[in-house]
Amino acid sequence: xxxxxxxEKIQKIAPRGVDFxxxxxxxxxxxxxxxxxxxxxxxKMGKNPLEVAKEMKSNLEKAKMNGVERIEVADPGFINFYxxxxxxxxxxxxxxxxxxxxxxxxxxxxxxxxxEYTDPNPFKEFHIGHLMSNSIGEALxxxxxxxxxxxxxxxYQGDAGIHVAKAIWGMMHMKENLTTDFLGRAYVKGDRAYExxxxxxxxxxxxxxxxxxxxxxQINQLYDRGRKLSLDQFEKIYQRLGTKFDYYFFESETGKRxxxxxxxxxxxxxxxxxxxxxxxxxxxxxxxxxxxxxSEGLPTYEAKELGLALIKQExxxxxxxxxxTGNEITEYYKVVLEALKQLYPDIAQKIKHIPHGMLRxxxxxxxxxxxxxxxxxxxxxxxxxxxxxxxxxxETIVAQExxxxxxxxxxxxxxxxxxxxxxxxxxxxxxETSLSFEGDSGPYLQYTHARACSVLKKAxxxxxxxxxxxxxxxxxxxxxxxxxxxxVVERANTEYAPNHIATFLxxxxxxxxxxxxxxxxxxSGDAAPYRVALTQAVSITMKNGLWLLGISAPERM
RNA sequence: CUCCCCGUAGUUCAACGGACAGAAUGGGGGCCUUCUAAGCCCUAGAUGGGGGUUCGAUUCCUCCCGGGGAGACCA
Numbered sequence: 001x002x003x004x005x006x007x008e009k010i011q012k013i014a015p016r017g018v019d020f021x022x023x024x025x026x027x028x029x030x031x032x033x034x035x036x037x038x039x040x041x042x043x044k045m046g047k048n049p050l051e052v053a054k055e056m057k058s059n060l061e062k063a064k065m066n067g068v069e070r071i072e073v074a075d076p077g078f079i080n081f082y083x084x085x086x087x088x089x090x091x092x093x094x095x096x097x098x099x100x101x102x103x104x105x106x107x108x109x110x111x112x113x114x115x116e117y118t119d120p121n122p123f124k125e126f127h128i129g130h131l132m133s134n135s136i137g138e139a140l141x142x143x144x145x146x147x148x149x150x151x152x153x154x155x156y157q158g159d160a161g162i163h164v165a166k167a168i169w170g171m172m173h174m175k176e177n178l179t180t181d182f183l184g185r186a187y188v189k190g191d192r193a194y195e196x197x198x199x200x201x202x203x204x205x206x207x208x209x210x211x212x213x214x215x216x217x218q219i220n221q222l223y224d225r226g227r228k229l230s231l232d233q234f235e236k237i238y239q240r241l242g243t244k245f246d247y248y249f250f251e252s253e254t255g256k257r258x259x260x261x262x263x264x265x266x267x268x269x270x271x272x273x274x275x276x277x278x279x280x281x282x283x284x285x286x287x288x289x290x291x292x293x294x295s296e297g298l299p300t301y302e303a304k305e306l307g308l309a310l311i312k313q314e315x316x317x318x319x320x321x322x323x324x325t326g327n328e329i330t331e332y333y334k335v336v337l338e339a340l341k342q343l344y345p346d347i348a349q350k351i352k353h354i355p356h357g358m359l360r361x362x363x364x365x366x367x368x369x370x371x372x373x374x375x376x377x378x379x380x381x382x383x384x385x386x387x388x389x390x391x392x393x394x395e396t397i398v399a400q401e402x403x404x405x406x407x408x409x410x411x412x413x414x415x416x417x418x419x420x421x422x423x424x425x426x427x428x429x430x431x432e433t434s435l436s437f438e439g440d441s442g443p444y445l446q447y448t449h450a451r452a453c454s455v456l457k458k459a460x461x462x463x464x465x466x467x468x469x470x471x472x473x474x475x476x477x478x479x480x481x482x483x484x485x486x487x488v489v490e491r492a493n494t495e496y497a498p499n500h501i502a503t504f505l506x507x508x509x510x511x512x513x514x515x516x517x518x519x520x521x522x523x524s525g526d527a528a529p530y531r532v533a534l535t536q537a538v539s540i541t542m543k544n545g546l547w548l549l550g551i552s553a554p555e556r557m
Numbered sequence: 558c559u560c561c562c563c564g565u566a567g568u569u570c571a572a573c574g575g576a577c578a579g580a581a582u583g584g585g586g587g588c589c590u591u592c593u594a595a596g597c598c599c600u601a602g603a604u605g606g607g608g609g610u611u612c613g614a615u616u617c618c619u620c621c622c623g624g625g626g627a628g629a630c631c632a
Contacts, residue, residue: 298630440570443595448595454593503572510597
């Protein structure tokens with residue numbers, strides 16, 4: 001509304017087409033919204049920005065702006081808008097009515113979106129790197145859903161290829177009972193043999209072919225049982241993490257499709273043969289050459305990716321397709337997309353690659369090949385144990401509940417530590433700080449929510465009902481933050497940046513805890529019903545925000 | 558060698574070209590006979606370096622230094 005009024009009222013003063021911004025100043029003394037219109041316009045007009053701002057201000061004051069209490073001009077020429085408390089208080093009522101819908105928007109209404117993430121490989125461990133992809137992908141899915149889109153979650157898993165052959169080779173040479181732990185070790189053994197032993201390498205290559213054409217019954221059996229065991233294990237982890245996929249795609253099915261696409265491209269001279277392989281020359285688009293069909297005649301990951309793009313569109317016709325992966329794939333993915341663009345421009349156009357940083361240990365990059373990766377379960381178990389210990393000390397909840405709640409806290413802790421930073425950057429994974437439940441952490445947010453719930457429960461017992469009949473003289477930071485939540489969600493959506501929500505929740509939690517420490521919420525005074533309403537609004541918003549991050553909000557902890 | 562990404566308090570992270578660069582953690586000092594101390598309050602501390610564009614630069618451009626990723630049959 002402010003933007004529109006500025007456009008209307010400023011036309012006479014400012015040159016047309018000035019690009020101005022409306023933002024929320026960090027410091028509340030500069031108002032609730034602020035515009036740089038005068039600064040931008042004054043430059044084009046060759047005038048003093050402060051003078052321009054003053055002129056604009058008086059024009060704007062004549063316009064009717066609901067909820068804007070006053071307008072001020074500040075150096076060097078900002079125009080600041082101050083909202084009346086009424087706006088914030090009405091919003092509290094709005095939150096209490098909207099409940100789990102509060103913060104949602106309809107910017108993507110009617111859109112169908114497929115989002116691929118996690119992508120673990122059967123026969124290998126589900127390690128903390130997958131945890132990163134899963135946390136980010138799930139959060140983005142929820143943010144997009146909250147913006148009105150229909151979202152389908154997809155998981156693309158590498159059940160074919162040399163890594164599987166390595167694991168099978170390891171299984172054949174170790175002969176142990178089939179467990180996920182054994183699979184992990186079998187892969188490590190196979191990988192080492194592949195690197196160090198010429199004969200083993202040949203055997204593994206042979207196994208790879210046999211897996212592809214299913215010509216060996218012993219290998220088929222090991223393959224089928226190992227694959228199922230891996231996938232079942234992944235399913236347990238997804239449940240623990242709160243993810244449910246709508247579609248599963250496998251490399252074993254995308255390969256053939258990819259081959260066909262490359263053949264088409266070859267006919268149209270978009271691909272070419274080189275050194276016995278089929279390659280795509282990315283150089284024409286400022287990229288590099290990549291192999292799509294290797295000299296053995298097998299499709300590489302590149303070709304499979306093309307097949308996947310088409311299969312996705314057929315299974316679930318969509319408007320946008322997001323692919324969340326680690327950023328080591330970025331350059332590779334540009335080439336694949338370029339190739340797809342030349343053959344199927346309409347499909348390529350809908351795809352957006354969202355790369356995230358890598359999880360690394362303070363000692364450097366971890367390698368699942370060497371068996372030094374930390375598995376998701378072992379990390380979660382460790383976090384859970386420490387949450388459990390803390391709960392047993394404080395005795396705030398009954399013993400039967402502790403186990404389940406500790407697990408939710410563990411998941412919250414790790415997810416938050418991933419989502420609090422911008423997704424493109426690497427995370428230096430430090431055990432100490434990630435295990436911490438204090439300060440800038442998931443459990444801090446969960447704790448704040450649980451605390452609010454506890455207060456509300458007591459309010460119920462004292463028969464104090466939420467009401468905004470009697471309001472305070474002046475609203476606090478809490479009301480203003482609550483009002484900003486829908487805008488934060490929109491920004492997280494347009495920028496694919498869950499960390500904005502994380503930052504917001506920390507600010508909200510801090511504001512509420514500050515309030516909690518200073519004021520008594522439940523007492524016999526007139527202020528109690530409003531404070532209860534405020535607490536309820538905080539708990540709703542906190543819960544919705546945590547949901548967007550894929551973090552559950554226990555009512556007790 | 559080429560291309561891409563990143564350098565912010567001791568450490569781990571924020572900051573939509575804006576107004577005094579925010580947190581957390583660690584350090585120092587306080588706060589529980591009343592709603593969950595996984596909390597609250599006070600305190601110290603930072604934009605790798607040089608140019609440039611701009612009324613205004615952590616943010617954009619350029620060079621240098623440092624770290625990471627990718628670069629033909631792994632993904």
